[in-house]
Amino acid sequence: MSDNPPSDRPGARRRVSPGSELVGVGEEVWMDVIQKMDEVYSDLLQYEVALEEKNARLEESQQFILSVLTSMSDILVVCDRLGVIEDVNSSLEDFCGRSAEQLRGTSITELFADETSRRQAQSLLAMAGDKGMYDCELPLRAYDGTPVPVSLNCTPRYSAVGKSLGMVVTGRPVGELRRAYQALHRAHEDLKRTQQQLLHSEKMASLGRLVAGVAHELNNPISFILGNTHALRRYAERMHEYLDAVHAGMSPEGLAALREDLRIDRILSDLSPLIEGTIEGAERTRDIVDGLKRFSAIDRDENKSLDLVEVVERAVRWVTKAAREQFRVSLSLPVSLPVSGSAGQLQQVVMNLVQNACDATADIEAPSLEIVAEILGDEVQLRFFDNGPGIGPAHLPHVFDPFFTTKPVGKGTGLGLAISYGIVERHRGSLRAENRPEGGAVFTLSLPRDRAAR
Ligand SMILES: Nc1ncnc2c1ncn2[C@@H]1O[C@H](COP(=O)(O)OP(=O)(O)OP(=O)(O)O)[C@@H](O)[C@H]1O
Ligand SMILES: [Mg+2]
Known part of the structure; x- marks a missing residue:
């Protein structure tokens, strides 16, 4: 640092010669002042650096917001509390064929297509000032002067301290939406x-x-x-x-x-x-x-609480009476199986299953049917295992078809399982046919357990 001339920079040291002491001010005081000025200068430098950093970040985020606004396909208008446009995005510029400079300072209502829509917009925007407005369809004037219906959303805009600054209006031409919707509807x-x-x-x-x-x-x-x-x-x-x-x-x-x-x-x-x-x-x-x-189930309305155990026992008794002596039916049933519906119809289902097992085992030396029942949660399940030849894989998908039978003419109508299936379905249950790995068929009848009967 040179002695002569002294620098004008704030905080630059001003050297004081020994002979030029001011009256009443000692050298220590000067040194103190100079030190303080030094500190202030370095603080200022730091502030300047911080300011520059903040400025750079501000520019970055401005750039970011600008890029988002520019790439938005929806139109966007920012206006003050009186509806005077402060900014718009490029979608709106393209839509109405006017630049942001031309639009700034004009009223948002001028964007609307006609006097009626302008008046509607005015009252809607006035109402939307506090709560916002969603999906409101109004026509805006497009770049070629034609009215284009736009679905508008309006959100109030507040300052950091919660003061109302105006609103942000976004919109999407509904023509596009409507076309997409119509295409979807047609499809x-x-x-x-x-x-x-x-x-x-x-x-x-x-x-x-x-x-x-x-x-x-x-x-x-x-x-x-x-x-x-x-x-x-x-x-x-x-x-x-x-x-x-x-x-x-x-x-x-x-x-x-x-x-x-x-x-x-x-x-x-x-x-x-x-x-x-x-x-x-x-x-x-x-x-x-x-x-x-x-x-076609004429008596489909019967709905009473009943015990399936009694139904099964009765059905087995009736079928075995007419069956050959060797046909053995073993029952493994709990004390009771509460279900609701028509006892007569369910008996018909069980009788048909027992009769089918009896017919299927006609050529077997020791024909047998095992009926096992269980209560599984909300369901009552009955399984019928026989030791017959099982159901041919080609027949399996058809056993529930009306008139499907492999029995000779005069022996079976092929309606038994079809009718049973309908009955079980009306009882909100299910009936399933499978083959057992060890041979023979198994039919599984599931019905909803009657909770009221407990
Ligand atoms: N336990 C079983 N083992 C092997 N095949 C079976 C068994 N139960 C049914 N089927 C097959 O399913 C077919 C259809 O049975 P379904 O009860 O509907 O009619 P059907 O017994 O032939 O005649 P219907 O019951 O009207 O007298 C039977 O003809 C038979 O081929
Ligand atoms: Mg049958």
């Missing part, structure tokens, strides 16, 4: 229609299968009822002829010859099997129609 409608068509064709297909099955099932008994009735009519004519001859007082020889000729004896011996066959056919038709009626 949804198409999907619903396709699903309905699919359902409909599935329904029609199963109805077709059902009708074909019914026709096939009924065809057999009806055709032999018809055949038998035709034969009976022919026989009746010949009997008439013979009886007329008897009443007309024909000679015994003539009657014997006529009897021979009309084969009256054969008719008489045929009559009984013909009538039996007709009755059987009619009964079979009645059974099929009966099965169909049960299939």
Whole structure:
């Protein structure tokens, strides 16, 4: 540092020569002053550095905010409490075809398309001043002068000390949203229609299968009822002829010859099997129609608390009465199995399962069925294990189909499991068929446990 001239910088040391002491001020005082000035100078330097750092950070965050605002696809307007625009983002500039400079200082209401929307906007923005406003659709004037509906959101803006400064309005042209929504809606409608068509064709297909099955099932008994009735009519004519001859007082020889000729004896011996066959056919038709009626479950409303143990025991008793002696049924049941529904219908389900097991084990030397019941939480589960041949893998997916049967004509209608499935479903339960790894089939019947019965 030079002695002469002294520096003007704040805090620069001013050397004082020994002979130039001021009157009344000692050298120590000067030294003190100089030291203080030094300290102030270094403080100032530090402030300057800190200020520069803060400034750099401020610029960075401004840059960041600017880049966010610029890349926003939604339009954005910042305005003061009177609705005077303070800033906008580039989406709004593009939308209305005016620059931020042109827009600053103008009223936000000028952005709206017409007088009506301007008035609406004014009252809405006045109301939104405190609470904000969401998803309000109003038309703004686009760069080409056309009104474009925009979905607007308005949020109040506050200073650091909570003073209201104005608001921030963002918006998205709803044309775009609406188009996307309409496309989505169309796709949804198409999907619903396709699903309905699919359902409909599935329904029609199963109805077709059902009708074909019914026709096939009924065809057999009806055709032999018809055949038998035709034969009976022919026989009746010949009997008439013979009886007329008897009443007309024909000679015994003539009657014997006529009897021979009309084969009256054969008719008489045929009559009984013909009538039996007709009755059987009619009964079979009645059974099929009966099965169909049960299939559509006319008495679906019955709903009583019941003990499934009693139902199972009764069903087993009834089926085994008619079964061959060797067929052994072992029961492993708890004291009670409370369920609710129709005892008659559930008995029908169990009887069919027992009958099926009995039929399936017909060729087995020691045919057996084991019925095991358990209460599993909210569910009552019955399992039917038999030692028959099991269900062929190709048949397994069809055992619950109406009219699916592997039994010879006259033995099974193939409605048993289909009806059972419907009944169990109406009892909010499930019925499942599987094969056991060790051979034989297992049917699992699950029903909701009746909580009220405890
Ligand atoms: N325990 C079983 N083991 C092997 N196959 C079975 C068993 N239970 C049912 N099935 C198969 O499922 C088919 C359909 O059974 P379902 O009870 O519906 O009719 P069905 O017994 O043939 O006739 P219906 O019950 O009307 O007299 C049977 O024909 C048989 O092929
Ligand atoms: Mg059956």
